[in-house]
Amino acid sequence: MQSQDVAPRPTSSASAPVVDVEQVEAALVEHYPRLVRLAYLVLPPGLGRNRRVLTAHALTQRALPRGRAAASVIPAQSTGRDGDPGYAFVRLQVLRTALEAGLPLRRKAWPKRSQLPPLLPQVWGLRLFPRSGGAEELALDQRLSALSAPARAAYVLRGLERLPDSDVHHVLRTAGVDDPDAALQEADGVPAQYALLDSPEFDPCSLQARPTDLMRRRQHLKAALAAAAALAVCGALLALPGDGWxxxxxxxxxxxxxxxxxxxxxxxxxxxxxxxxxxxxxxxxxxxxxxxxxxxxxxxxxxxxxxxxxxxxxxxxxxxxxxxxxxxxxxxxxxxxxxxxxxxxxxxxxxxxxxxxxxxxxxxxxxxxxxxxxADGATRIEASAVLLNRTDGNVRYLTAPWVKKTAERDLLKPGSGAMNLALTDGITAPLASPVAQTGACASWNVLQITDDSGTRLMADLGELVPARLTTGRPGKTHDAAGAEALRTWAPYGCSLADLRGHGVRSVNAWQYAAQPLPDASGTAAWVCTRAETWRGGGERVLAQFHTPGGKYGAVAAKAENVAACGPRDPHVLAGVLWKSEAGPWYLLAAGSRDTASISTTGGVERTAQGNVLAAKTKQGVKAELKGTLTDGRSINGLG
Incomplete structure (x- = not known):
């Protein structure tokens, strides 16, 4: 018997490839997480995150045809899906039903299946939603929420599927969008932050679970009839227009x-x-x-x-x-x-x-x-500012009543000076936030605050309370405000991006060693940056290596939840492979000033007295570091 085609069949040319159910099923299973993510992003935000998650899974699972069907002529553009008509077909089905789910209900027409709450899957007693992302993901989701469904689909096809505009136009037209050009034009109004679409914020396959109302459920178990009546009333309230409860x-x-x-x-x-x-x-x-x-x-x-x-x-x-x-x-x-x-x-x-x-x-x-x-245990300095709002890549802060002056400073340009920020009832003028920047790190703006006790720098790391920046040996740190402190921080400002969203309270940058480079290449600086958190754990330590004339420091080693480079253990040891301008490769290592000797094992066998080591080697070699302190104690290389 001839298998039955899927209806409605997508519009396609006579030469469009024909796929059978096995081919589509293979594509659906292989690329299921991506298809569910696509559906989640296109579905109307007004559904709420829990229903969007369940609906995205339901639409993707219902995309499987009952027999042979004509596929879209636009294949996927990413490696592994190129030219796969099965994937192209199921993507089109998911996109079409996700767009239908956002259509308003009509009084004289039966609702489409995609417009109704999904029968399956269902999760009783729990609310499911993707993991929260950072400030960038939140800003992008708010911008996508303001778009129409076709414009969201255009943005997602561009960013998630990497389709050129001509192919996006074709897919939208095939999916039933009346005016793809208008959808593309509307999508142009959202910045092209396509890498954020792969964030856990938009992943309906990696979920958090929270209980529904436990007290209400207990009461429902005691009185089934009362529970049914309560559910009916709640359903009627949810169906009413308005802003909520x-x-x-x-x-x-x-x-x-x-x-x-x-x-x-x-x-x-x-x-x-x-x-x-x-x-x-x-x-x-x-x-x-x-x-x-x-x-x-x-x-x-x-x-x-x-x-x-x-x-x-x-x-x-x-x-x-x-x-x-x-x-x-x-x-x-x-x-x-x-x-x-x-x-x-x-x-x-x-x-x-x-x-x-x-x-x-x-x-x-x-x-x-x-x-x-x-913000528990905040000092006067750490309680200097709180974030009020993020918009269009800028932030505004509410400052403490003792703050007299605020300014904006580029941490990467210590000699450029600070630009004054107006204060109105404690609210700063907009400050360009480094959290919103994408691509290469060309600047890192920080908030400079002045009060009766002095001047200090606070860095926006995507949280409500900015992180305090300091310099100096652990246990003797001071605010990074003077000319020398600014020069210390300048090559390492971009490394703050690694600390976003980690609950950071303060970050200290400390130059723990200076090392003469082989082949008369000058002197390199070894700097340790250590981030302390509000929760008292999860400290992050980076050992960075900066060559003469280099714009940025290079991360040589990193570690988390360690005492190294902190007040409890002000010692650090790290190494890096470095190629001189003369051509040879070297293994360079440096420890803090109380390091008596450094030894390497593995790909390089060498011991050096003092706190620096330079050994000629080959590219790609691996070695382990161990140091001995002046008091006889041994320390391992960071990382």
Whole structure:
């Protein structure tokens, strides 16, 4: 019997390849994660992350035909899928149904299958959503959310599938888009940050799980009839238009009543510090910041922010730096800010442990975001600034009441001076953020802060609290503000990109050795950069090597959760393969000044007295380093 074709069949030429179900199934299984990611990115953001995940899997699994079918003439462009008509067919099916899922329901027409919640897969008792990414992924997702479904599809086909515009036009037309040119033009309005599409933020196959309302489920088990009625009412409420759950905005439905929890969500009980309290306080940190902003008396906004903090709905973007709990406040938190910033309403709280930032668009609560960063034990210096908003590659900070002056400085250009940033009620003018830059690292802007105690630099690492930059030997560090400190940091500023999103509290750069290079090539500098975190663990250490005249330092070794190059163990040893201008290759190694000797084993056997070693070798050789300190203790090479 002749197998049945899939209907509706995609428009194609008479010469389009014909694929059978086995060929399509092989392509679907092999490229399943990519196809699900494509569906997730194209689906309307209004579905919520949990439903988008399940719908993306359902649409991809339903893309398998029942028999032979004509494939699209546009193959995939990435290696491994070139010319595969099976993949081209299933990609087209996934794209078509994902676009259909975003179409509005019509009163006099039956809904399409893709417009209904998926019957399978289903996960009971859990909400599933991809892992949170960084600030760049959040910004891209917000921009994609503002696009139409065809424009999102055009952007994803360009970035994820690497299709040229002519092929994107054809695929969109074949998938049923009426005006592909308009979709391509609309997609041009989003920066081409295509590498971010491969982030875990957009991976519906790598998921986090959170429980649904546990108290409600327990009550449902006790009364099945009452549960059915409650589900019916909730379903009717979810189907209503609007921005969410009434006065709580984007928050999830309330849990069982708890007096302490309800008190924490009462805007009238928020802690508001006197504007002059910091002047007489014995400790100056976030706890003495006054409440600022033009919306500090907006009870409706504050209630929404507190409600979302306690129970964020499925559409709320929640992010937290490593080691930062994201649960609700234990009691009424302190209000640091509530006001309009650029195109958003922003509220910032402090509960003694965390900074919590809530942001929503000025025209509603759709697309609300909730971010957390640890800030416990912050000193006066570390409590100098908090991020208010990111937009168009720029950031604004709210500074402490004791900050007198702010400026913007390029860390890679120590001699270029600082550009003043205007302060308005503690809010800085926009500062170009290095977090948003893509491609080669040509600059690294930092925030320069001046108060009565001096001047210091704070680096934006994609978190709410910027990281303090210091220089000096471990245990004797000082702020990186003077000319010598700026010269120390200049070749290593771009290495800060390796620390984004790790909950970094401060980063110290310390030149621990200077090494004369063979063949009269000058003197190289060995610098150790160590990042301390708010959680007291997960420290990151980089040993970097900088040759004379080189613009950037090269990472020679790295390690995490080690005491090396820190106040507990101010010693470090690292090595690198280096080729001189004369042609030969050398193994170079250096330790801190109290290193008595260095030995290498493996591809190079050599021992040198003192804290530096240079051994002639060949390209690609591997060796192990071991050092002996002046007190007789042995240390291993970093990394």
């Amino acid at each position: 009434g006065p709580d905005g984007a928050a999830a439905p309330p849990y069982a009543q708890n007096p302490a929890a309800q008190a924490a969500l009462d805007p009238s009980r928020l802690v508001k510090v006197s504007p002059a309290a910091w002047r007489s306080a014995t400790r100056t940190d976030f706890s003495v910041w006054p409440a600022r902003g033009d919306l500090t008396t907006d009870s409706a906004l504050l209630r929404r922010a507190l409600a979302v903090w306690a129970r964020p709905g499925e559409t709320v973007r929640v992010s937290a730096t490593r080691g930062t709990p994201s649960g609700g406040p234990a009691g009424p938190p302190q209000l640091l800010f509530a006001g309009n910033v650029d195109n958003a309403r922003v509220v910032v709280f402090y509960d003694g442990l965390r900074i919590a930032r809530y942001a929503e668009p000025k025209d509603g609560t759709a697309g609300a975001a909730l971010d957390f960063s640890r």
